[in-house]
Amino acid sequence: MYVKKTIVKKMLKDAGADRVSDEAVTALMDELNKFAFGVASKSVKLCKHAKRKTVEESDIKLALQ
Amino acid sequence: MYVKKTIVKKMLKDAGADRVSDEAVTALMDELNKFAFGVASKSVKLCKHAKRKTVEESDIKLALQ
Numbered sequence: 001m002y003v004k005k006t007i008v009k010k011m012l013k014d015a016g017a018d019r020v021s022d023e024a025v026t027a028l029m030d031e032l033n034k035f036a037f038g039v040a041s042k043s044v045k046l047c048k049h050a051k052r053k054t055v056e057e058s059d060i061k062l063a064l065q
Numbered sequence: 066m067y068v069k070k071t072i073v074k075k076m077l078k079d080a081g082a083d084r085v086s087d088e089a090v091t092a093l094m095d096e097l098n099k100f101a102f103g104v105a106s107k108s109v110k111l112c113k114h115a116k117r118k119t120v121e122e123s124d125i126k127l128a129l130q
Contacts, residue, residue: 032097
């Protein structure tokens with residue numbers, strides 16, 4: 001788990017939430033981790049596809065398209 | 066900043082990256098924070114729209130649709 005519960009809860013509070021259910025925090029945390037690791041994995045694939053060893057900004061940008 | 070550089074770098078390494086440029090880490094970090102705070106904000110709006118004080122899992126799910 002990269003993005004943790006405490007961070008997700010803080011994010012929701014900063015976004016204006018009065019209270020936050022534990023299920024909501026878990027649901028958002030799971031989604032964020034899935035999205036983040038998905039983009040990271042795609043970026044690495046694009047980097048290898050371009051026969052490079054270093055993941056560059058262009059890999060991230062293309063992965064996000 | 067909720068998702069930090071060290072976490073993003075670890076994520077890319079775990080996804081199989083040999084090396085990662087600093088620009089790539091920054092680009093992914095910025096995107097993840099934008100996406101995450103966007104979903105959080107939308108969830109809070111949906112919660113208030115439903116005249117509740119507590120953000121629930123249904124708000125998160127709907128915000129992600």
